[in-house]
Amino acid sequence: MGFPPISSLSFILFLFHFHSTISSSHFCAPHQSLSLLQFKDSFSINSSASVRCQHPKTESWKEGTDCCLWDGVTCDMKTGHVTGLDLACSMLYGTLHSNSTLFSLHHLQKLDLSDNHFNFSHISSRFGHFSNLTLLNLNFSVFAGQVPSEITHLSKLVSLDLSDNDDLSLEPSSLGNLTQLTSLDLSHNDFSGQISSSLGNLTHLTSLDLSHNNFSGQILSSLGNLPHLTSLDLSHNNFSGQIPSSLGNLTQLTSLDLSGNYFSGQIPSSLGNLTQLTSLDLSFNNFSGQIPSSLGNLPHLTSLYLIGNNFSGQIPSSLGNLPHLTSLYLSGNNFSGQIPSSLGNLPHLTSLYLSYNKLMGQVPDSFGSLVNLSYLILSNNQLVGPIHSQLNTLSNLRDLFLYGNLFNGTIPSFLFALPSLQYLDLHNNNFIGNVSELQHDSLRFLDLSNNHLRGPIPSSIFKLENLTTLILASNSNLTGEIPSSICKLTYLQVLDLSNNSLSGSVPQCLGNFSSMLSVLHLGMNNLQGTIPSTFSKDNSLEYLNLNGNELEGKISSSIINCTMLQVIDLGNNKIEDTFPYFLETLPHLQILVLKSNKLQGFVKGSTAYKSFSKLRIFDISHNNFSGPLPTGYFNSLEAMMTSDQNMIYMSATNYTGYVYSIEMTWKGVEIEFTKIRSTIRVLDLSNNNFTGEIPKVIGKLKALQQLNLSHNSLTGHIQSSLGNLTNLESLDLSSNLLTGRIPTQLGGLTFLAILNLSHNQLEGPIPSGQQFNTFDASSFEGNMGLCGSQVPKKCFGDEAPSLQPSSFDEGDDLSLFGEGFGWKAVTMGYGCGFVFGVVTGYVVFRTKKPSWFLRMVENKWNLKNRKTKKNAGRYGARRN
Numbered sequence: 003m004g005f006p007p008i009s010s011l012s013f014i015l016f017l018f019h020f021h022s023t024i025s026s027s028h029f030c031a032p033h034q035s036l037s038l039l040q041f042k043d044s045f046s047i048n049s050s051a052s053v054r055c056q057h058p059k060t061e062s063w064k065e066g067t068d069c070c071l072w073d074g075v076t077c078d079m080k081t082g083h084v085t086g087l088d089l090a091c092s093m094l095y096g097t098l099h100s101n102s103t104l105f106s107l108h109h110l111q112k113l114d115l116s117d118n119h120f121n122f123s124h125i126s127s128r129f130g131h132f133s134n135l136t137l138l139n140l141n142f143s144v145f146a147g148q149v150p151s152e153i154t155h156l157s158k159l160v161s162l163d164l165s166d167n168d169d170l171s172l173e174p175s176s177l178g179n180l181t182q183l184t185s186l187d188l189s190h191n192d193f194s195g196q197i198s199s200s201l202g203n204l205t206h207l208t209s210l211d212l213s214h215n216n217f218s219g220q221i222l223s224s225l226g227n228l229p230h231l232t233s234l235d236l237s238h239n240n241f242s243g244q245i246p247s248s249l250g251n252l253t254q255l256t257s258l259d260l261s262g263n264y265f266s267g268q269i270p271s272s273l274g275n276l277t278q279l280t281s282l283d284l285s286f287n288n289f290s291g292q293i294p295s296s297l298g299n300l301p302h303l304t305s306l307y308l309i310g311n312n313f314s315g316q317i318p319s320s321l322g323n324l325p326h327l328t329s330l331y332l333s334g335n336n337f338s339g340q341i342p343s344s345l346g347n348l349p350h351l352t353s354l355y356l357s358y359n360k361l362m363g364q365v366p367d368s369f370g371s372l373v374n375l376s377y378l379i380l381s382n383n384q385l386v387g388p389i390h391s392q393l394n395t396l397s398n399l400r401d402l403f404l405y406g407n408l409f410n411g412t413i414p415s416f417l418f419a420l421p422s423l424q425y426l427d428l429h430n431n432n433f434i435g436n437v438s439e440l441q442h443d444s445l446r447f448l449d450l451s452n453n454h455l456r457g458p459i460p461s462s463i464f465k466l467e468n469l470t471t472l473i474l475a476s477n478s479n480l481t482g483e484i485p486s487s488i489c490k491l492t493y494l495q496v497l498d499l500s501n502n503s504l505s506g507s508v509p510q511c512l513g514n515f516s517s518m519l520s521v522l523h524l525g526m527n528n529l530q531g532t533i534p535s536t537f538s539k540d541n542s543l544e545y546l547n548l549n550g551n552e553l554e555g556k557i558s559s560s561i562i563n564c565t566m567l568q569v570i571d572l573g574n575n576k577i578e579d580t581f582p583y584f585l586e587t588l589p590h591l592q593i594l595v596l597k598s599n600k601l602q603g604f605v606k607g608s609t610a611y612k613s614f615s616k617l618r619i620f621d622i623s624h625n626n627f628s629g630p631l632p633t634g635y636f637n638s639l640e641a642m643m644t645s646d647q648n649m650i651y652m653s654a655t656n657y658t659g660y661v662y663s664i665e666m667t668w669k670g671v672e673i674e675f676t677k678i679r680s681t682i683r684v685l686d687l688s689n690n691n692f693t694g695e696i697p698k699v700i701g702k703l704k705a706l707q708q709l710n711l712s713h714n715s716l717t718g719h720i721q722s723s724l725g726n727l728t729n730l731e732s733l734d735l736s737s738n739l740l741t742g743r744i745p746t747q748l749g750g751l752t753f754l755a756i757l758n759l760s761h762n763q764l765e766g767p768i769p770s771g772q773q774f775n776t777f778d779a780s781s782f783e784g785n786m787g788l789c790g791s792q793v794p795k796k797c798f799g800d801e802a803p804s805l806q807p808s809s810f811d812e813g814d815d816l817s818l819f820g821e822g823f824g825w826k827a828v829t830m831g832y833g834c835g836f837v838f839g840v841v842t843g844y845v846v847f848r849t850k851k852p853s854w855f856l857r858m859v860e861n862k863w864n865l866k867n868r869k870t871k872k873n874a875g876r877y878g879a880r881r882n
């Protein structure tokens with residue numbers, strides 16, 4: 003039989019230890035060594051199992067050596083019991099089963115398994131059997147599931163850390179028995195439910211972190227019973243209700259974080275009793291009312307974060323009494339009144355965020371004392387006045403954001419001399435005058451757009467080696483040329499000089515200089531010459547706008563090297579070329595505007611697979627294109643076939659987040675859209691020489707909001723398939739040679755706000771219906787044959803025009819009847835006397851196409867409109 007293997011091994015180990023105790027006071031019981039070695043063997047060592055630090059302690063564990071000397075193992079000197087196991091960052095990977103030999107180490111007092119990968123093990127109930135455990139740290143070690151209630155039997159626990167395990171859950175009330183706890187960290191898990199008043203039993207707690215879970219309900223006043231608490235973090239949960247004023251009893255608190263919840267009501271003034279506080283964060287809640295001036299009593303406060311609430315009233319001047327304050331974040335509230343000049347008394351202040359409030363008046367002169375200030379963020383208020391020299395002492399200023407105010411006067415030259423300035427954003431103000439030269443080259447971001455600046459762009463700007471963003475748009479009177487030295491700015495990502503009076507040529511080097519350039523907007527200037535013709539590979543250009551200049555020549559085919567392009571706007575120039583088919587293959591192109599140039603020739607459409615399939619705006623109006631409409635494209639414009647429910651604004655996808663703008667004719671008016679919703683769908687082929695009929699496939703472009711085919715030489719009937727374009731808000735077919743009747747299906751376009759069918763050769767009654775009744779004569783004028791209430795010519799007879807037929811020809815798809823059910827079938831149905839309730843008759847038209855005839859169709863759509871008999875059918879349609 004022999005000994006069982008374990009016994010024999012124990013025996014050998016026993017001998018070893020017997021021997022070793024002679025020379026050492028350590029004594030590791032053999033069964034402990036064995037347990038530890040088996041524990042070690044149940045995991046693999048994997049370098050990706052430990053993320054924050056790496057120290058594979060179990061590698062030093064060797065059979066036959068004293069386990070008390072092993073890395074991470076601590077023994078009781080007298081008894082030799084293993085009392086501590088610290089395996090943090092040990093790169094252990096594998097499941098911790100409940101039969102693990104770990105649980106035979108009964109004498110453990112401290113167990114740290116943090117930052118390993120236990121592969122979603124459940125926390126075994128056997129953890130509850132370590133009756134003398136004082137410290138348990140399972141932080142960031144990939145445990146999952148319900149925490150067993152046996153954990154609450156660990157009545158000697160002083161420190162419990164279950165944080166960062168993503169989806170642990172437990173019954174929070176169960177913790178009330180762990181009365182020795184001084185530190186409890188459950189953060190970054192999936193804990194939910196209310197925290198019970200039993201937490202108030204944990205009277206020794208000094209640190210409580212429940213952040214980043216789904217806890218809900220109110221915080222109970224019993225938390226005020228924890229007199230030793232120094233740190234309380236309840237951030238990023240679903241807590242609601244008011245802050246109990248008993249929190250003001252926690253006078254040892256140094257850090258209080260309630261951010262990212264649904265707390266409401268006022269801040270209790272008792273928080274002013276928390277005189278040890280260094281950090282108070284109440285951001286992103288629904289707090290309202292005034293800030294209690296008692297917060298000015300917190301002598302050690304270094305950070306006060308109140309961003310994103312509904313606080314109102316004045317900023318209390320008592321905040322100027324906080325001598326150690328370094329960060330004051332009050333952005334995104336409803337603060338009004340003036341900025342208290344007492345804030346200038348905060349000598350250590352480095353960050354001051356007052357943006358997105360309703361602050362008025364001037365920047366206090368006292369701000370000149372804030373010599374340590376790095377971030378001064380005052381944007382989107384109603385601040386006024388010139389910037390006085392008060393700020394010229396701020397030699398540490400890194401970010402200055404004053405945009406969206408009413409600042410006026412010139413931009414003082416000392417701003418451009420601040421030695422540390424990297425981000426300067428003054429857009430949307432009333433600044434006037436010239437822009438000064440920069441004295442330092444630290445600047446990375448400059449936005450002066452939407453002011454009244456004039457004169458040349460200072461040449462020093464084009465020498466800023468780290469410049470990533472230059473936006474000087476919409477200053478109207480900025481003049482001068484764009485020097486080709488701009489191409490030395492290798493970090494430039496956004497260049498927007500639009501809406502100015504810049505002259506000279508577009509530097510050719512812009513096509514190939516910076517692989518980082520993502521936005522190039524030089525639109526609405528007086529630039530001459532040609533479009534850069536040497537766009538090279540591997541560029542990042544997403545937005546190219548040269549609209550509204552005097553550019554000549556051709557569209558360079560090297561643009562196809564710009565594979566990231568989403569927007570090309572070359573409209574309103576003097577470009578002489580044929581249609582640039584090569585653009586079809588740009589895989590991300592969403593907006594193509596070539597309007598008002600001298601482009602000519604046929605637009606054949608679709609020379610490639612998935613041509614223009616992402617295009618949302620296609621505007622080639624006001625050119626000299628001829629031949630038939632580009633039917634091929636109508637089949638491939640997939641983005642125009644499906645509506646986009648995303649109400650986001652189109653912007654650069656890189657981290658600049660630059661929001662695209664575009665000049666467009668919208669419902670007949672030329673507008674600059676400073677933001678474009680990604681839902682937009684526009685097709686504008688107007689003012690060319692397109693001939694032939696409107697192809698029925700246009701009815702596929704169901705997501706179109708604006709369709710303009712006006713001012714061409716189109717013939718034939720208006721397709722009833724246009725009735726499929728149910729998102730249309732504007733339809734302009736005016737000034738063509740269209741004949742026949744207006745299809746009743748157009749009456750179903752419920753969003754249609756603009757309709758222009760004027761100056762064609764249309765005949766018959768104008769359909770009635772909710773939408774059509776809102777259009778006046780100008781929509782229909784210049785069509786001799788039309789009759790109806792909107793035009794001088796009234797219809798005769800007593801037929802309801804809504805019962806009037808749509809006009810079909812053989813090319814029509816009769817989509818009302820479903821696929822493959824052509825007009826011949828309808829006629830047959832009529833012969834049988836029963837098809838879809840169709841009531842028919844036909845009238846031969848007196849048109850250029852004598853073969854045309856019209857079927858009277860009554861179907862379930864226009865049956866609904868039977869009662870509207872205002873206009874009678876002129877052509878004597880008969881109902882059988």
Ligand SMILES: *[C@@H]1O[C@H](CO)[C@@H](O)[C@H](O)[C@H]1NC(C)=O
Pocket residue numbers: 099100101102
């Ligand atoms: C421990 O339990 C797991 C799963 O229950 C099992 O796969 C494993 O073989 C067990 N190990 C030992 C040593 O019993």
Ligand SMILES: *[C@@H]1O[C@H](CO)[C@@H](O)[C@H](O)[C@H]1NC(C)=O
Pocket residue numbers: 108109110133134
């Ligand atoms: C727990 O600690 C007590 C007191 O120190 C001791 O008497 C007892 O033996 C310990 N129990 C274990 C399992 O180590």
Ligand SMILES: *[C@@H]1O[C@H](CO)[C@@H](O)[C@H](O)[C@H]1NC(C)=O
Pocket residue numbers: 154155175176177179
């Ligand atoms: C808390 O301890 C009491 C008494 O020791 C016990 O009756 C109760 O069941 C414990 N509660 C929990 C949730 O463990």
Ligand SMILES: *[C@@H]1O[C@H](CO)[C@@H](O)[C@H](O)[C@H]1NC(C)=O
Pocket residue numbers: 178179199200202203
């Ligand atoms: C914990 O607190 C609850 C409610 O405050 C109380 O009823 C209970 O007796 C307390 N339990 C212990 C073990 O102190």
Ligand SMILES: *[C@@H]1O[C@H](CO)[C@@H](O)[C@H](O)[C@H]1NC(C)=O
Pocket residue numbers: 226227247248249250251272
């Ligand atoms: C806690 O605060 C409340 C209200 O602020 C007060 O009535 C109570 O006496 C305080 N309790 C302790 C223990 O300080």
Ligand SMILES: *[C@@H]1O[C@H](CO)[C@@H](O)[C@H](O)[C@H]1NC(C)=O
Pocket residue numbers: 250271272273274275296
């Ligand atoms: C705590 O704050 C309240 C309200 O501000 C105040 O009445 C009370 O005197 C303060 N208590 C202490 C001990 O400072």
Ligand SMILES: *[C@@H]1O[C@H](CO)[C@@H](O)[C@H](O)[C@H]1NC(C)=O
Pocket residue numbers: 386387388410411412
């Ligand atoms: C600036 O605006 C204020 C208030 O609107 C006005 O009183 C002042 O004259 C303006 N100053 C300049 C230089 O335009």
Ligand SMILES: *[C@@H]1O[C@H](CO)[C@@H](O)[C@H](O)[C@H]1NC(C)=O
Pocket residue numbers: 443444445467468
């Ligand atoms: C440009 O950026 C680099 C890297 O951040 C920095 O070391 C360098 O000093 C900057 N140059 C200037 C002129 O600020």
Ligand SMILES: *[C@@H]1O[C@H](CO)[C@@H](O)[C@H](O)[C@H]1NC(C)=O
Pocket residue numbers: 454477478479
């Ligand atoms: C541009 O300058 C002209 C002449 O100085 C002036 O009349 C005009 O108002 C200025 N435009 C803007 C937008 O400041």
Ligand SMILES: *[C@@H]1O[C@H](CO)[C@@H](O)[C@H](O)[C@H]1NC(C)=O
Pocket residue numbers: 537538539540559560561562563
């Ligand atoms: C694309 O760029 C490469 C250089 O990067 C150039 O050689 C090539 O001619 C360009 N393609 C076109 C179509 O211009």
